[in-house]
Amino acid sequence: MNFPAELKYTKDHEWLKAIDETTALVGITDFAQSELGDLVFINLPQEGDEVTADESFCDVESVKAVSDVMSPCTGVIAEVNTELEDEPQLLNEDPYGAWIAKVKDISAYGELMTADEYEALVQK
């Protein structure tokens, strides 16, 4: 399992990649996609949506279940990865490449972990 060092992680298995002080890409981790299994649908947020740290901003559906994706930060959706609409399997194939949304105007972060801390959590 892959835990890129440059990313920050949440206990709910999302990752955050800082672009600058107030902008970041967010997605779900390798562990999340492997637990969920093959994803078949994603309900993406919309540009301009306000998101809140530790609250759901998106949901993903596998053949097993629908799961909420929690936002790692508080801010405004600047862009969404619309490729995922037709190809949700990108989240399985390349979880760290397949970002879900770009968040701007970030005013707060939830509890974030380093790659090492997150790896330790997942190994438990």
Next chain:
Amino acid sequence: MKLIFEKGAPGQHLSLMPPCDVPEVELSHPRRSPLDLPHVSETELTRHYTALAKRVHGVNDGFYPLGSCTMKYNPKINEDMAALPGFSQIHPLQPEETVQGCLEVLHEAGKLLGEITGMDAMTFQPAAGAHGEFTGLLLIKAYHVHRGDTARTKIIVPDSAHGTNPASAVMAGFTVVNIPSSPDGCVDVEALRGAVGPDTAGLMLTNPNTVGIFDKNILEITRIVHEAGGLCYYDGANLNAVMGVVRPGDMGFDVIHLNLHKTFSTPHGGGGPGSGAVGCKDFLRCFLPGPVVKKDEAGYHLVKPEHSIGRVKDFYGNFTVVVKALTYILTLGREGIPDAAKNAVLNANYMMKRLGEKYAMAYAGPCMHEFVMTLQDLKDETGCSAMDIAKGLLDHGIHPPTMYFPLIVHEALMVEPTETESQETMDEVCEVFLSLWDLAHTNPQALHDAPTKTPVRRLDEVGAARNPVLRYTKE
């Protein structure tokens, strides 16, 4: 296997349709092409459906422990009653005075189900469980709006809930607030206390809950919601564990839906049709969908409640399903109903104890009518998942339990034997479960390859979900 449309040949026909006894008329918008109907003989038609019937598994074929679905045996006397000409040879637009017997059935069924659940009024319009949830939530909404309390927009749902609960709440225009379960699988009372407020429209709950445990804090839970100004909704999916023993109305619930096709032994699966009867306390009666049956000295009448939310289905719901449920209630009677619930609980505990020799249970202690196993350790040790065990069961003629639900349990298998299985059947099934556990350790590949004896083997669920083909087109 060929579809009925791919069988037969032009000119073949059958004589099942009676001769036309009304004058033929020209349609104002005639079809541009003829209707594409199958051309088959009666022999072929019969063989086609018999072949289909042989390829499915129902409760008449074998064990069917689908947790949360209560796949109990459906007594055949129910069918006899529903087929009586007075119930089957009628038209929904017939004058009231010519269908007094049918109205009496709806009235009696509502009264008896109200007695079983502690509710004061009932509608039979909703066609199934989720439809009932939607209807019940509209009642809650109508209640708040009628009082001018329009700030109540949130429905609280525990994370162990049936997936239909949040979905119905969203359909009814509410926002869903999820609260976590405590480690014993019950409602986290402190989390609930923190979640309620002036925006709380209500709480949706099933008790016993989805992990098969009766929530001992239920009176405190419903009191917290009521004190915050919200109403309490009871998802009746698990009523089979407690029917006739304890009443949701006495637990503090205001609205309830029942799955007559689960708890009250009417056909289930493959289209049912179902019946998601909704009951409510007296103060919500005026909002029920209309018409409802009212009794006076002159007989039974159909009336529309004063502030009705309107219809949720045409006419009176799936009427003959109500006839079957009423037959079941009258057959079992005041003593038989709680006996059925107690035997359902006894059977589940018997199987839990036997399977507990090898399988890990998700929660300790006795269960209600169903129990949840977690196969995470088995998967870690052998590579065989809950899915593999489920597929292995198919080769033994057993329908798998509910899988991967509730979501809070990893590699979950949820078993609900119901009261209508004998000890001998459960012993046989337990032997199969235990032998599959051994097989996972000795020959895991055999389980990865299962099923081998079914008409189709593992289906491409992912492909079906990603690229659904929902319409048949003739080549």
